[in-house]
Amino acid sequence: MSCDKPRNKMGLTEEEFLAQYDSGNYERPSVTVDMLIFTVTDVESDNYRKLPEKALKLLLIKRGDHPCIGQWALPGGFVNMDESLEEAAYRELKEETGVDKVYLEQLYTWGDPDRDPRTRVISTSYLSLTDSSGLDIKASDDADDARWFTVTYRVFKEQKTMDGENKTFERFSRLTLQHENETLSAVLKHTLKTEGRLSRWETSIEDPGGIAFDHARIIAYGIERLRNKIEYTDIAFSLMPRYFTLTELQQVYEVILDKELLKANFRRKIANRVEETNRYKKDAGHRPSKLYTYRQEF
Amino acid sequence: MSCDKPRNKMGLTEEEFLAQYDSGNYERPSVTVDMLIFTVTDVESDNYRKLPEKALKLLLIKRGDHPCIGQWALPGGFVNMDESLEEAAYRELKEETGVDKVYLEQLYTWGDPDRDPRTRVISTSYLSLTDSSGLDIKASDDADDARWFTVTYRVFKEQKTMDGENKTFERFSRLTLQHENETLSAVLKHTLKTEGRLSRWETSIEDPGGIAFDHARIIAYGIERLRNKIEYTDIAFSLMPRYFTLTELQQVYEVILDKELLKANFRRKIANRVEETNRYKKDAGHRPSKLYTYRQEF
DNA sequence: ATAATAGTGTCTTTCAGACAGTATAGT
DNA sequence: ACTATACTGTCTGAAAGACACTATTAT
Numbered sequence: 210m211s212c213d214k215p216r217n218k219m220g221l222t223e224e225e226f227l228a229q230y231d232s233g234n235y236e237r238p239s240v241t242v243d244m245l246i247f248t249v250t251d252v253e254s255d256n257y258r259k260l261p262e263k264a265l266k267l268l269l270i271k272r273g274d275h276p277c278i279g280q281w282a283l284p285g286g287f288v289n290m291d292e293s294l295e296e297a298a299y300r301e302l303k304e305e306t307g308v309d310k311v312y313l314e315q316l317y318t319w320g321d322p323d324r325d326p327r328t329r330v331i332s333t334s335y336l337s338l339t340d341s342s343g344l345d346i347k348a349s350d351d352a353d354d355a356r357w358f359t360v361t362y363r364v365f366k367e368q369k370t371m372d373g374e375n376k377t378f379e380r381f382s383r384l385t386l387q388h389e390n391e392t393l394s395a396v397l398k399h400t401l402k403t404e405g406r407l408s409r410w411e412t413s414i415e416d417p418g419g420i421a422f423d424h425a426r427i428i429a430y431g432i433e434r435l436r437n438k439i440e441y442t443d444i445a446f447s448l449m450p451r452y453f454t455l456t457e458l459q460q461v462y463e464v465i466l467d468k469e470l471l472k473a474n475f476r477r478k479i480a481n482r483v484e485e486t487n488r489y490k491k492d493a494g495h496r497p498s499k500l501y502t503y504r505q506e507f
Numbered sequence: 508m509s510c511d512k513p514r515n516k517m518g519l520t521e522e523e524f525l526a527q528y529d530s531g532n533y534e535r536p537s538v539t540v541d542m543l544i545f546t547v548t549d550v551e552s553d554n555y556r557k558l559p560e561k562a563l564k565l566l567l568i569k570r571g572d573h574p575c576i577g578q579w580a581l582p583g584g585f586v587n588m589d590e591s592l593e594e595a596a597y598r599e600l601k602e603e604t605g606v607d608k609v610y611l612e613q614l615y616t617w618g619d620p621d622r623d624p625r626t627r628v629i630s631t632s633y634l635s636l637t638d639s640s641g642l643d644i645k646a647s648d649d650a651d652d653a654r655w656f657t658v659t660y661r662v663f664k665e666q667k668t669m670d671g672e673n674k675t676f677e678r679f680s681r682l683t684l685q686h687e688n689e690t691l692s693a694v695l696k697h698t699l700k701t702e703g704r705l706s707r708w709e710t711s712i713e714d715p716g717g718i719a720f721d722h723a724r725i726i727a728y729g730i731e732r733l734r735n736k737i738e739y740t741d742i743a744f745s746l747m748p749r750y751f752t753l754t755e756l757q758q759v760y761e762v763i764l765d766k767e768l769l770k771a772n773f774r775r776k777i778a779n780r781v782e783e784t785n786r787y788k789k790d791a792g793h794r795p796s797k798l799y800t801y802r803q804e805f
Numbered sequence: 806a807t808a809a810t811a812g813t814g815t816c817t818t819t820c821a822g823a824c825a826g827t828a829t830a831g832t
Numbered sequence: 833a834c835t836a837t838a839c840t841g842t843c844t845g846a847a848a849g850a851c852a853c854t855a856t857t858a859t
Contacts, residue, residue, distance in 0.1 A: 217572045223624075226573035230625050236588050237535035240618075240629055258831085258836050274515045275524035290534050290627055294618035310703055318616040318631050320538075320592035326521075327528050329588055331538055331629075333616050376803075405608055406801055407745060447705060456838075473840070474822060495837040496829035503704055505674075555859085556809050754811075771813070772849060793810040794856035 238320075238329040242297045243285035243424070244268075245316065245334060245431040246306060248341040248357070249448045249461050258494040263460040264359045266341070267386065267428065268305060271354040272421055276326050281386070281393060282421035283428070284355070285332070298335040305355060312338040312447035316431055324423050334427050336434060338447040358386035358393070362432045363467060376403060381415070384429055394418040395425035439465050443482055443503070452500040454490050455483070482506065536618075536627040540595045541583035541722070542566075543614065543632060543729040544604060546639040546655070547746045547759050556792040561758040562657045564639070565684065565726065566603060567718075569652040574624045575719035579684070579691060581726070582653065583630070596633040603653060610636040610745035614729055622721050632725050634732060636745040656684035656691070660730045661765060674701060679713070682727050692716040693723035737763050741780055741801070750798040752788050753781070780804065 216222055221229070246268040251261035269281040284305045288297040294315070303309050316334040324330055366381040378401035386393040395418035400411050417425050439445050439462060448461050459475045481504070488500040514520055519527070544566040549559035567579040582603045586595040592613070601607050614632040622628055664679040676699035684691040693716035698709050715723050737743050737760060746759050757773050779802070786798040 215576055217576055221573065223573045223576070227624055235537075235585070238538055238586070238588065239533075240536050240538065256836090260837075275519065275521045278513055278515055278521070287533070288536070288618065288629075290536065291620050293620060294616060294629070310705065312705060315615060317613065318592060320586065320631070322589055322591060326525055331586075331592070333618070403803070406749070406803075407608065407610060408803060451704070454838090471821095471823065472838085473824085473842095474820095476839080478821080491830075493837090494831040494835065496831095496839085498838055505701070505704075505706060554809090558810075752811090769850065770811085771815095771851085774812080776848085789857080790810090792808065792858040794812085794858095796811055 236329075238331045240288045240294075241285055241330055241332045242288060242294060242301055243283040243319075243332050243334045243427060244298060244301050244305065245283060245336045245428060246302065246339065247337070247360075247431075247435065247448070248339050248344065249464060250341045250357070260456065260460075263457075263464045265464045266357040267360050269356060269358050269386065269388075269420075270305075271356070277421035280419055280421040281356075281358070281391075283334075283424045294333050295335075298333075298337075302335075302337055306339065306344055308339050308344060311340075312336075312444055316434060317427075319423060319427060321423070334431065336431050338435075338444060340448060340450050342450050356388045356391075358388045358391075360428075360432065361385040361387075361467070362429060377401070382429065384418070384420075384425055384432075386420070386428075393420050395420050395429075397426060397429050436466055443506070446482070446503040449503065452486065452488060452502060454498040454500060455479075456498060458483070458501070534627075536629045538586045538592075539583055539628055539630045540586060540592060540599055541581040541617075541630050541632045541725060542596060542599050542603065543581060543634045543726060544600065544637065545635070545658075545729075545733065545746070546637050546642065547762060548639045548655070558754065558758075558790075561755075561762045563762045564655040565658050567654060567656050567684065567686075568603075569654075570719055578717055578719040579654075579656070579689075580719035581632075581722045592631050593633075596631075596635075600633075600635055604637065604642055606637050606642060609638075610634075610742055614732060615725075617721060617725060619721070632729065634729050636733075636742060638746060638748050640748055654686045654689075656686045656689075658726075658730065659683040659685075659765070660727060675699070680727065682716070682718075682723055682730075684718070684726075691718050693718050693727075695724060695727050734764055741804070744780070744801040747801070750784065750786060750800060752796040752798060753777070754796060756781070756799070 217226060248266050249263050250266055252264050254261050268284060270284050272278050272280050272282050284301060286301055288294060298313060299309065302311065302313065314336045316336050318331060318333045320331040322329055324332070362382060362384045364380055364382045368377070368379040370377040380399040382397050382399065384395045384397065396415040398413050398415045401408055402411050412426055412429065414423060414426050445458065445461050449458060455476055458479065459470055459472065462475065463470055483501045484504040486500050486502060489497040490500055491497045515524060546564050547561050548564055550562050552559050566582060568582050570576055570578050570580050582599060584599055586592060596611060597607065600609065600611065612634045614634045616629060616631045618629040620627055660680060660682045662678055662680045666677040668675040678697040680695050680697065682693040682695065694713040696711050696713045699706055700709050710724055710727065712721060712724050743756065743759050747756060753774055756777065757768060757770065760773065761768055781799045782802040784798050784800060787795040788798055789795045
């Protein structure tokens with residue numbers, strides 16, 4: 210982006226200024242993207258009549274080198290000098306999953322000076338949602354393993370303290386990530402800080418539980434955003450295949466929100482985001498259900 | 508944050524690894540923070556009976572050097588190697604306004620490779636809201652002027668096109684910033700991009716209108732966030748003084764949302780976020796109004 | 806008295822939550 | 833026939849929107 214053509218105090222035009230501009234010897238941080246790649250998959254059931262349950266899954270990579278060697282981390286990597294943050298995010302996503310046309314949204318940028326013991330790393334996190342069909346997981350260079358972990362994130366303790374002017378509000382939540390015999394269980398502490406008339410929540414990691422760097426916190430932030438956004442946007446549909454039943458859609462909402470919904474109310478709520486087809490899903494020992502598609506709102 | 512103590516493939520412990528770690532000669536981007544500092548001020552009226560109107564104001568700085576010399580830009584600056592992004596934002600805020608206990612929220616990180624003609628600059632934008640009383644504006648080093656501009660941001664054209672499978676949705680909005688005889692007027696184009704079943708809005712600058720770099724877009728993004736958040740959070744109160752009338756509070760909502768609200772409904776809506784006092788504002792030729800304070804929700 | 810604002814009451818519509826009911830495939 | 837799910841109808845209460853009404857001060 211270039212601007213006008215006047216001269217500055219040293220009598221230089223913009224071209225002259227840029228030609229002599231020395232980007233300097235200032236130390237600069239490294240910039241990376243961290244990817245939260247979510248999907249929802251079926252958990253097969255035993256009973257031939259019962260529908261498969263669903264589970265929210267997150268892709269993690271086992272670190273093959275220091276720091277945090279052997280721990281599980283979010284996929285991600287350095288931003289190249291000639292690509293935008295979003296391009297870097299798409300590139301990482303494609304490298305990890307082989308998928309490219311998915312929902313992608315910038316989440317937050319994490320910039321504490323000591324997030325990474327190697328050097329100053331500023332990292333922008335991205336949330337991506339993909340339909341679980343057609344996923345292809347590759348291991349990337351500096352990681353020896355990539356796995357989908359089942360995600361649970363739940364508040365387990367809340368403390369209100371009010372003595373006179375001093376008020377405290379603390380909330381503890383547990384983030385559990387499970388894959389076969391591997392279980393990661395981090396604890397996060399949320400504190401309501403009040404300064405004067407202003408107050409805001411601060412989150413810290415009480416126990417990383419085997420999750421590398423500050424990634425437990427990033428994951429928690431991502432899940433909170435996902436839970437908020439599923440209520441007032443259509444992002445849930447980026448987790449669905451082309452055709453789906455309303456019960457499947459409801460299960461996706463339930464597994465993300467971590468609570469049960471009433472069928473009749475749910476159907477009323479999503480009625481106009483959804484288009485009926487004349488296909489049916491003929492399953493097991495019960496009434497077949499109509500298949501629907503996503504209806505774009507305009 | 509340090510992790511475990513095993514050895515990597517080269518037989519190094521974490522300490523050994525970090526001691527030999529060379530942060531490398533990779534080129535790195537510069538990282539900056541850009542500050543959107545909003546406040547709401549009174550616009551004095553002529554009629555002794557009438558209440559003063561309110562205006563939403565944004566702090567801009569006139570660029571004193573290339574690039575974009577003479578244009579108006581968001582205050583901001585480089586992030587030091589030993590401070591977090593948020594610390595940098597607080598520092599810039601304090602430098603510009605002298606205020607420090609204000610609402611501050613990270614907005615978005617802008618990372619297009621060509622945002623700045625000097626070098627690759629990745630910039631995290633922060634939204635801050637301050638009560639207009641007790642503001643103190645200083646000019647900073649590389650800017651010769653800092654001014655509060657009145658903000659207007661409004662959609663002025665909408666185009667739906669539907670021919671068969673090809674659908675387009677374009678929306679144009681104008682961002683106007685006014686200060687005395689200076690008027691900046693940028694035009695932004697929002698396009699609904701649809702790829703397969705996914706769609707999302709993309710925003711581009713049609714006309715920067717005298718606003719430096721990509722700051723018109725950043726400002727527009729900030730206003731949109733402000734408009735959203737004022738509906739479901741209490742951020743409006745960080746624009747209010749300790750004591751305020753409900754009409755003043757309503758005016759703040761109206762000036763941010765750019766629409767009029769019905770008094771009775773507004774009062775019902777904010778009733779439980781607000782605490783009655785026994786003070787009154789005794790003004791001009793009309794009934795005095797009760798003063799309220801913010802009631803913290805717990 | 807009047808202008809301008811302060812403040813309240815209530816009607817309607819919409820929507821979320823709860824729950825009870827009917828329908829229908831596969832074994 | 834039975835099981836598990838598919839799907840619908842309706843009651844309730846809360847909240848949003850619209851609007852009309854009363855109250856009170858400085859000039």
